[in-house]
Amino acid sequence: MKALVIGAAGFVGKYLTAHLTEEYGDTVYATKLPSEQPELPGAEVYDLDILDQEAVSDLLKTLQPDCIYHLAAQSSVAVSWSRPDLTVDINIKGTLHILEAARSLAQKPRIMLIGSGEEYGYVKPEDCPLREDTKLRPANIYAVTKACAENLAAVYERAYGMWIVSVRAFNHVGPAQLPQFVVADFCKQAVEIAYGLREPVIRTGNLTPKRDFTDVRDIVRAYGALMRDGRSGEVYNVGSGKAMAISELLEEIRNLSDVPFRIETDPEKLRPTDLPLIEADISKLQSDTGWKPEYSLSETLIDTLDYWRRILKKEDAADSLTK
Amino acid sequence: MKALVIGAAGFVGKYLTAHLTEEYGDTVYATKLPSEQPELPGAEVYDLDILDQEAVSDLLKTLQPDCIYHLAAQSSVAVSWSRPDLTVDINIKGTLHILEAARSLAQKPRIMLIGSGEEYGYVKPEDCPLREDTKLRPANIYAVTKACAENLAAVYERAYGMWIVSVRAFNHVGPAQLPQFVVADFCKQAVEIAYGLREPVIRTGNLTPKRDFTDVRDIVRAYGALMRDGRSGEVYNVGSGKAMAISELLEEIRNLSDVPFRIETDPEKLRPTDLPLIEADISKLQSDTGWKPEYSLSETLIDTLDYWRRILKKEDAADSLTK
Numbered sequence: 001m002k003a004l005v006i007g008a009a010g011f012v013g014k015y016l017t018a019h020l021t022e023e024y025g026d027t028v029y030a031t032k033l034p035s036e037q038p039e040l041p042g043a044e045v046y047d048l049d050i051l052d053q054e055a056v057s058d059l060l061k062t063l064q065p066d067c068i069y070h071l072a073a074q075s076s077v078a079v080s081w082s083r084p085d086l087t088v089d090i091n092i093k094g095t096l097h098i099l100e101a102a103r104s105l106a107q108k109p110r111i112m113l114i115g116s117g118e119e120y121g122y123v124k125p126e127d128c129p130l131r132e133d134t135k136l137r138p139a140n141i142y143a144v145t146k147a148c149a150e151n152l153a154a155v156y157e158r159a160y161g162m163w164i165v166s167v168r169a170f171n172h173v174g175p176a177q178l179p180q181f182v183v184a185d186f187c188k189q190a191v192e193i194a195y196g197l198r199e200p201v202i203r204t205g206n207l208t209p210k211r212d213f214t215d216v217r218d219i220v221r222a223y224g225a226l227m228r229d230g231r232s233g234e235v236y237n238v239g240s241g242k243a244m245a246i247s248e249l250l251e252e253i254r255n256l257s258d259v260p261f262r263i264e265t266d267p268e269k270l271r272p273t274d275l276p277l278i279e280a281d282i283s284k285l286q287s288d289t290g291w292k293p294e295y296s297l298s299e300t301l302i303d304t305l306d307y308w309r310r311i312l313k314k315e316d317a318a319d320s321l322t323k
Numbered sequence: 324m325k326a327l328v329i330g331a332a333g334f335v336g337k338y339l340t341a342h343l344t345e346e347y348g349d350t351v352y353a354t355k356l357p358s359e360q361p362e363l364p365g366a367e368v369y370d371l372d373i374l375d376q377e378a379v380s381d382l383l384k385t386l387q388p389d390c391i392y393h394l395a396a397q398s399s400v401a402v403s404w405s406r407p408d409l410t411v412d413i414n415i416k417g418t419l420h421i422l423e424a425a426r427s428l429a430q431k432p433r434i435m436l437i438g439s440g441e442e443y444g445y446v447k448p449e450d451c452p453l454r455e456d457t458k459l460r461p462a463n464i465y466a467v468t469k470a471c472a473e474n475l476a477a478v479y480e481r482a483y484g485m486w487i488v489s490v491r492a493f494n495h496v497g498p499a500q501l502p503q504f505v506v507a508d509f510c511k512q513a514v515e516i517a518y519g520l521r522e523p524v525i526r527t528g529n530l531t532p533k534r535d536f537t538d539v540r541d542i543v544r545a546y547g548a549l550m551r552d553g554r555s556g557e558v559y560n561v562g563s564g565k566a567m568a569i570s571e572l573l574e575e576i577r578n579l580s581d582v583p584f585r586i587e588t589d590p591e592k593l594r595p596t597d598l599p600l601i602e603a604d605i606s607k608l609q610s611d612t613g614w615k616p617e618y619s620l621s622e623t624l625i626d627t628l629d630y631w632r633r634i635l636k637k638e639d640a641a642d643s644l645t646k
Contacts, residue, residue, distance in 0.1 A: 053408070081482075084419055084475075085376070092415060092471070096407055135458050138474055139481070148415070148471035151461055152407075158462070159404075
């Protein structure tokens with residue numbers, strides 16, 4: 001297949017382009033913002049700002065892809081509070097531009113929209129595991145825009161006979177994730193302690209919430225499988241199906257990193273509201289594709305700790321060179 | 324109260340501004356687009372394009388209203404298919420601009436968002452009467468944007484402690500409605516027949532669907548009541564609570580207009596899909612405000628026929644003058 005990955009410069013994009021090439025032999029086109037410099041071996045890379053409707057339309061006409069993975073988003077909840085307008089533009093109008101450009105192609109490509117478990121919003125523990133038909137009650141502006149994009153896709157799917165699948169992805173983890181995410185943050189701190197770069201204290205937010213974590217390499221396997229075996233018009237949860245408390249993750253990191261540390265609460269990392277439990281029901285994904293996660297939590301954490309060892313060693317070496 | 328009606332130049336705006344002045348003695352500010360020329364006696368009228376975030380913010384700072392009725396919208400389903408971008412801009416970003424401007428005022432005004440029964444979308448007869456907690460399955464781009472604006476409002480209400488009520492209004496009828504709406508269309512045709520301006524044939528679309536019609540004068544009474552007695556954070560259906568087949572309406576027009584006519588199907592008026600039944604459950608509106616419709620269908624139709632008699636007589640007179 002000729003696959004177009006829109007917004008490929010982020011955490012997931014790199015894994016997805018690699019997976020599509022290696023697993024399926026897809027010809028992969030990837031887009032990034034002009035300011036981004038991702039390494040995407042094997043992909044043909046194009047600059048694209050999805051806010052530019054004409055540019056989206058032109059690129060689709062030129063490439064005539066068989067399928068589109070739409071990953072481009074303003075994906076930070078925090079930024080969505082400070083820049084709601086931009087969040088609406090990128091997440092809603094950007095998606096609209098892709099849907100409009102795709103529907104006017106003679107050969108309409110398959111489209112996968114990447115949404116978020118955030119769309120469920122105010123989730124009560126008794127709602128878990130969350131089925132896709134649960135009523136969405138988005139609790140922040142990011143989540144509202146993602147739910148809206150999903151509704152737009154449903155309208156286009158039905159009105160124009162397009163093949164569209166929407167996913168709601170739950171927490172991702174894995175090597176190369178940015179340290180504003182909790183697992184990357186803890187792994188980085190643990191390696192910093194091991195390297196003597198900080199005192200033996202890991203600073204944390206609230207440790208009791210339970211979240212549904214999946215290795216990014218399993219996530220992209222689900223996307224590839226759904227693009228082939230998903231049913232058009234359906235929404236799919238993509239997650240592990242098993243929630244785990246943040247505290248359990250931290251204890252596992254303690255075991256694997258073999259570094260003694262204390263835990264201290266960092267008031268800056270506490271959030272005003274944290275839902276106690278978010279867990280996906282993944283039976284639809286599993287029954288339609290046969291997908292199941294391949295990476296255990298330990299494997300993910302070992303690889304993530306290794307990643308930070310490489311990064312921090314490099315930085316350390318660079319530091320010594322410049323001294 | 325100092326009430327600001329945003330988007331007052333439309334069908335509902337004129338009735339609402341009049342009602343707020345007469346019933347409550349409100350000081351009414353009203354906004355319109357520069358191109359619009361509404362008659363809004365008793366209201367102080369301002370030009371405002373809600374796409375201009377700064378202009379919205381400036382006007383709210385200047386007026387410091389106690390409450391805002393947000394009626395401005397791209398409200399045509401047909402236009403939403405041809406101009407999805409514009410529909411997102413006006414209905415989502417326009418609403419966002421009002422929410423943002425209101426939240427930054429020292430004295431935050433009450434806000435009422437006007438949504439639509441269209442938000443429910445694919446409604447099965449067994450879902451009726453539709454309660455507000457029914458899952459929304461919007462079936463067109465207009466409906467998607469209205470549902471999104473409502474979700475944004477819910478987020479602002481909770482995150483910033485604002486007083487916000489959203490309504491989902493069902494079919495409006497009454498004098499001065501534009502003839503692209505079914506009741507106005509039939510009444511206009513009946514009067515044209517009576518005046519010998521057309522052959523005795525009323526051309527119709529599908530007559531079997533049942534819809535929930537309410538006189539616009541009752542609708543604005545509900546809005547005024549909800550601004551006072553509605554509960555912040557709630558969504559309210561505003562309708563009659565009783566669906567009626569289009570064919571019944573037409574028969575009532577036949578009785579009241581006292582004009583013999585045949586009925587012919589106009590293929591141009593047929594829609595690809597018409598849901599058989601849409602009917603609102605209005606128990607929440609009624610129990611919170613005590614509101615009930617005051618206009619019977621016959622009264623509404625008599626007034627609407629009278630309206631068209633005045634309009635067409637005027638046009639007729641104007642025509643004779645120019646001949």
